[in-house]
Amino acid sequence: MSEMSFEQMLEESFKTIRNGEVVEGTVIDVKPDEIVLNIGYKSDGIITRNEYTNEANVDLTTMVSVGDTMEAKVLKVNDGEGQVLLTYKRLAAEKGSKRLEEAFENKEVLTAKVAQVLDGGLCVVVDETRVFIPASLVSDTYEKDLSKYKDQEIEFVISEFNPKRRRIIGDRKQLLVEKKLEQQRELFARIKVGDVMIGTVKNVTDFGAFIDLGGADGLLHISEMSWGRVENPKKVFSVGDTVKVFIKGIHETKIALSMKFPAENPWNDAAEKYAVGNVVKGKIARMTDFGAFVELAPGVDALLHVSQISKEHVEKPSDVLKTGQEIEAKIVDFNEEEKKISLSMKALLAPEEEAEAEAEEVYQDAEAAASEEE
16 A cells, blocks of 8 residues: 555545535634634635625624634535635524524514614514514504614514525514503502593594503593693693693593592682672683673683673673673672572673762752752
8 A cells, every 4th residue: 555645644634524514613814804714624714794794894803803713604615716615694594593483483582683674664683584574563553664763672573484485574563562461451450540640641632632651541531631621632732741640430441531630620619709799800711692601710611691791782792792801790690519600790880870870869959959949
């Protein structure tokens, strides 16, 4: 048997590798666009930037250091220049796919940074494997603009896993719904009618405002916003406002709220303030053909009947009064039980007219006496 040459022995000392094989190596050189690995083979392994990551224009010297050990997959044993072409990202993607499959089966909650914001949703990358989260599964509420999620870390679960069709779907909405349900259960377990709460205005409509109580929304109806009159909730509240409310009613998962705190009820001292005979000031709030309603205080309206406006005949209140006009009148009737107050402007004129009549009578008596003396 002939002896092997030095070159043959050196060749035999190196391991053999095949395309598709996973090898481990040590980084012996790093350039911005290339990593060189000693893989124990007669040629070094090369990982280009495109085979390391999906990120564009990344500087590999910031990602890997000389001396690091890493695994890679053989793409070509000889790239034409005597070097072994390797891929790191494809091996990572395979591992990532396996990782996502396990997460799908175990319903595991994953966390990843949003890599791309697309027209139809978000794209995140887990171990070099792309996961698509449709816009309908990003949030539990409709969001027209998803750009705010760019580069944010978000939690999600894998709701569909089909790597053969390259279809791996993530779902963030499911987690938000579950979290809110848990918060809702906790909230309803501790609240009761009469509790004072601090909430945030979530939405404002023509009929009221929805208040986020931290676990569930409550409805603050327009009629419960103030002891006074509220014509348009949108002129009183804005989304994001912090409000103090109390729970007026609870029915299953619905909460009725109010800002009409009993201690602030303007009728608490009404019997004294609006006793019959008192003279008060107020503003004309609205008018009908039979009279005008006068706001004496927020939540306290009184009726000024058309017959009580003047000693002269008034066909309808709008002939002599205007909405918003401030008037002075006398309380002529007070019914606390029915919360009704009647006013009279004419009653304030009567004493003056009586005085004028008495003066006229004295003048006439004086003239008659003078005539008799003559």
